Amino acid sequence: MGEVTSVEAETDVRWVPWRVAPHSGFEVDDPTGKGSVRVVQVDDRQFVVLNTFRYSDPDVEKDLSTRLVRSGMSDARARAAVDDARTFVPREDNPTDLASVPRFMRWFEDSYGRHTLAAMIHDELISDAVNSGALQSDTLSDRFFREMMRTSGVPWLKRWLMWSAVALRTRWVAGGYRRWSIVLWLLLSVVGITATVGSAGALLFDWPWPVSSPAWSLVVALLMIFVAAPLWGRQWAASLIAAVGALWLVPAAAVTSLAWLVYVVLERIARDLGLR
Known part of the structure; x- marks a missing residue:
């Protein structure tokens, strides 16, 4: 340029x-x-x-x-x-x-x-x-x-x-260690999101939860957001935002992706039937 x-x-x-x-x-x-x-x-x-x-x-x-x-x-x-x-x-x-x-x-x-x-x-x-x-x-x-x-x-x-x-x-x-740090962060995010949703559900709706104290597991899950932030290096602030956003963006994105998959299947069926 x-x-x-x-x-x-x-x-x-x-x-x-x-x-x-x-x-x-x-x-x-x-x-x-x-x-x-x-x-x-x-x-x-x-x-x-x-x-x-x-x-x-x-x-x-x-x-x-x-x-x-x-x-x-x-x-x-x-x-x-x-x-x-x-x-x-x-x-x-x-x-x-x-x-x-x-x-x-x-x-x-x-x-x-x-x-x-x-x-x-x-x-x-x-x-x-x-x-x-x-x-x-x-x-x-x-x-x-x-x-x-x-x-x-x-x-x-x-x-x-x-x-x-x-x-x-x-x-x-x-690449290198930076990519592996992201992989580790993603794994911790899955654990953290699962623990957050499960603990909150146990506290609010009496969901079954393997931990005797869901309040403490919720606190630990939320603290993981800050513990994992250094895995993003100088962009650690992006880690905090991504972790908070993932709690509600990921479930919504999953539903949207499922709806899109249903649409793709229906389009394929229509094409196979010769509909135009």
Whole structure:
């Protein structure tokens, strides 16, 4: 992704606030002055963006630059990296699915909304190769994603849950001990969720529970959220949000997935019967 220089900004580009969230910091190259991001659908799930857009917030940019300098970059190189990272330049080889929200989570958040441009920039900053984006840090790219959603008006809990989802992906892709730490965290989460639901059910509805004191097992299950947080390293806060969210998101997602499976089976039966 190439840099957009100040000369280009003044002579070749007309930056207009994004019409969806004018105070978000997102600016669009739109000669019509409407601040529209134009897209063309190219297949069932992919779109191609037709005009350049960028994110402009001095405080967020300064924070990113400062963190890059702390990691060893020169000040000039850090500023250039941030400028590159915050600018989405359309190319034929970078189609987008907007925000990569799994089908079974679409009830919670769509693939489009106030988070759309933040998600597209974030997708450009990460790849299967670890730390290969403009910021040279997937962890920092995830943080940038969260900050872009904040200024775009995405509610606090929703943006932190979305951040925890991309942070989970970052640690998984990193491989090695980071991936094993996530596996361990997931196992502890299954145990914790089971213990929380079982203990709460025993206390509130007299469900059968093998532990003599469901109150204590509930306390232990809740404490596991904090005990397991260090398994996420520097993104430990994402662990806390993910653990709390999992208590109600996972059951809902399971029901949604089951409903989707029923639909797929019915569609298959209709196809086999020759219905069109």
